Amino acid sequence: MTHALLRNLTATTPRMVRGEGIYLFDAEGRRYIDGSSGSSLVCNIGHGVKEIxxxxxxxxxxxxxxxxxxxxxxxxxxxxxxxxxxxxxxxxxxxxxxxxxxxxxxxxxxxxxxxxxxxxxxxxxxxxxxxxxxxxxxxxxxxxxxxxxxxxxxxxxxxxxxxxxxxxxxxxxxxxxxxxxxxxxxxxxxxxxxxxxxxxxxxxxxxxxxxxxxxxxxxxxxxxxxxxxxxxxxxxxxxxxxxxxxxxxxxxxxxxxxxxxxxxxxxxxxxxxxxxxxxxxxxxxxxxxxxxxxxxxxxxxxxxxxxxxxxxxxxxxxxxxxxHRLVENTREQGELLLQGLNRIKSRRPSVGDVRGLGLMAGVEFVRDQEARAPFPVDLKVAERVMDACMERGLIVFPGHGTVDGTAGDHLLLGPPLVITSSEIEEMLMILDDGIAAVEREIAGG
Known part of the structure; x- marks a missing residue:
């Protein structure tokens, strides 16, 4: 038991012990891409910067x-x-x-x-x-x-x-x-x-x-x-x-x-x-x-x-x-991120929209791309995708109420601005896999 009051009073979350660049490491030795730069879009220059x-x-x-x-x-x-x-x-x-x-x-x-x-x-x-x-x-x-x-x-x-x-x-x-x-x-x-x-x-x-x-x-x-x-x-x-x-x-x-x-x-x-x-x-x-x-x-x-x-x-x-010219890097890597998200959208029917500027991007989930109809609120799609991604080594930030303040699910993506093109690809691969896993869960009832 911990006396520390966490945001979720019932969930068990990993205990983070170290960070380096875009990566976080927990007490069990697992590595995660910090795709939300903390909570959220905070750690712009990455983790473990010795100069700071x-x-x-x-x-x-x-x-x-x-x-x-x-x-x-x-x-x-x-x-x-x-x-x-x-x-x-x-x-x-x-x-x-x-x-x-x-x-x-x-x-x-x-x-x-x-x-x-x-x-x-x-x-x-x-x-x-x-x-x-x-x-x-x-x-x-x-x-x-x-x-x-x-x-x-x-x-x-x-x-x-x-x-x-x-x-x-x-x-x-x-x-x-x-x-x-x-x-x-x-x-x-x-x-x-x-x-x-x-x-x-x-x-x-x-x-x-x-x-x-x-x-x-x-x-x-x-x-x-x-x-x-x-x-x-x-x-x-x-x-x-x-x-x-x-x-x-x-x-x-x-x-x-x-x-x-x-x-x-x-x-x-x-x-x-x-x-x-x-x-x-x-x-x-x-x-x-x-x-x-x-x-x-x-x-x-x-x-x-x-x-x-x-x-x-x-x-x-x-x-x-x-x-370190991180504003320029953000423009370059942001283009790669949005291109990759659009590729995911083209093959994942649950992705209705992707949007963003630089390394601040979003993915919105729908049950019908053409009608832009949201999933039922009780399915908690954004949270499920977050969990699936975290199991695979990627931290993302979930959101809801996208449609009218109550209905609608989305993810916010914002890795540290030090991210490289190869790390963008790693992040996209995990995200795609996580979305696919949740789609299979929902389809299977």
Missing amino acids: AAVMSSQAAELACNPFHCSHTQAYEEMAARLIGLAPPGFEKVFGVSSGSEAVENSIKFGRQFQVACGRPSKHLTISRWQSYHGNTLGALACSGYTSRRRKHTPLLRDAVHIPPAFCYRCYFEKAYPACELKCARALESAILQEGPENVAAFIAEPVVGAALGGVPAPPSYFEKVREICDRYEVLFIADEVMCGLGRTGANFAIDHWSVAPDLIATGKGMGSGYFPMGASLVSEKIVAAMQAQGAFFEGVHTCCGHLLGSRVAGTVLDYLSH
């Missing part, structure tokens, strides 16, 4: 933490400068925190404080999308549109406004791009007008939807339309890049694929790459200027803001990404 361990040891021996309320560190300044160097034009400051959920919460608070500083105190609502996930703290969860994760906590959540996702495979409006004229983006304007522009502070969206949909990028021009609508109604645009940022999609930030600059970026996960829990809000010049004009403190401080050891780790991770 050395930096952590030397920094902890010198000074690990400082009183953030009255001091700061060079490591924090350097980490912030690196992030601003990667960001779209117009960004000026970075506020470091301990997780992606905190980064989202703080980005929402920055948006609110900006609107108050601009003399618009009634602007308080944040609009988001269904089938999105922005974090597990109450404010971030209220914005999230991931039904299964919200359901038990609904009475605790503040009222939130959601619009349909930008999900072409299952278009809410039953249209096809580009004839749809981006109705999913125009839904934002409708929501703003319905709530009253004087009440809406911000819109938050994942450029590539992660856990809730499994690697779904928005269609071309979607975020251009979003930017236009936000500007029209003095609404801030927050890009949630906690999962899809920092090289994961083959760009510094995923929003770069649309050549649009948001007002705030929330990031995390890969920022510390699993070596230290880190997140950050990147804040644009106009927000900083408005707050400075009011002489305001930012009211959103957490215990480990600007953490010295975390900042040193994050700065070293960002250097590693650059020195």
Whole structure:
């Protein structure tokens, strides 16, 4: 028996003891490809990087933490400068925190404080999308549109406004791009007008939807339309890049694929790459200027803001990404991954769709490819495929609610950005075998 509370209170899971590159090793000596980069899409630079361990040891021996309320560190300044160097034009400051959920919460608070500083105190609502996930703290969860994760906590959540996702495979409006004229983006304007522009502070969206949909990028021009609508109604645009940022999609930030600059970026996960829990809000010049004009403190401080050891780790991770050209590698290996997933789709009738950008990809399961009909929820297809893959030495991340928040199964795939072409092929072979095994189980009743 263990006194450690695990996510699944009844399942028996392997005890991991070591990692190297894309591989994990358990206490029984079994090796696994970490196809989800931790839980999930965290370990961007891979496991067992000695440079990170050395930096952590030397920094902890010198000074690990400082009183953030009255001091700061060079490591924090350097980490912030690196992030601003990667960001779209117009960004000026970075506020470091301990997780992606905190980064989202703080980005929402920055948006609110900006609107108050601009003399618009009634602007308080944040609009988001269904089938999105922005974090597990109450404010971030209220914005999230991931039904299964919200359901038990609904009475605790503040009222939130959601619009349909930008999900072409299952278009809410039953249209096809580009004839749809981006109705999913125009839904934002409708929501703003319905709530009253004087009440809406911000819109938050994942450029590539992660856990809730499994690697779904928005269609071309979607975020251009979003930017236009936000500007029209003095609404801030927050890009949630906690999962899809920092090289994961083959760009510094995923929003770069649309050549649009948001007002705030929330990031995390890969920022510390699993070596230290880190997140950050990147804040644009106009927000900083408005707050400075009011002489305001930012009211959103957490215990480990600007953490010295975390900042040193994050700065070293960002250097590693650059020195090893991992963004470029992600573009190359991401193409191979999507090509391989499409090959699997062509021979596996349970695979309805594959999608993604870079090394952030998804597989959606259906019982009928032509009708795009999902499997019954009680079959738990995504979990069964995860189990089958894990038995064969591959860890993937399952998801559900793909169709309507309840029905639908998908996998999210996101190996470390250090993966090679031969390792991609190994991963695809195991995935194909795992899917085939579950198809046989279901067919056999």
